[in-house]
Amino acid sequence: MKPIINIVGIILIILGIATLAYRQFNYTETEKIAQIGEIQVTAKTEKTIDFPPVLGGLSLASGIVLLAIGNIKRKKK
Template identity: 40%
Template sequence: MQTRTIGIVMVIIGVIMMLYNSFNYITTEKIVDIGPIQINKEVNHPIVWSPIVGIVLATGGIVLILSKNKQLS
């Protein structure tokens, strides 16, 4: 059961990674701090990956699911 669960999770993550190739997160950095005056800058941090990574994860998950079924027979 453990191998099948890991395989299903890998397939789900792989499909999500194929559909969404990147995401961004934003941080705020303080540029100037002079008494009551503050100037902040929002910095965008993109994280990008290849859809091939998603394909490999989904394929590996399918292999785990199918290999577990063959072991039971």
């Protein structure tokens, strides 16, 4: 159980740092609008997902707490 807590803690720390560094994620979506026979009409739209800084801070803090809990449990044994 202890290694799982440490691994989850490290993943949360990495995600928290990435979320604080990159506050938004952009991607392009291709949408088929119409098709007549073999002719297709498509449109590309760019979409953005914004991440609030609070999410990154909470993820970072949770990861640090999980690592601390994992290390405390390891020292007691």
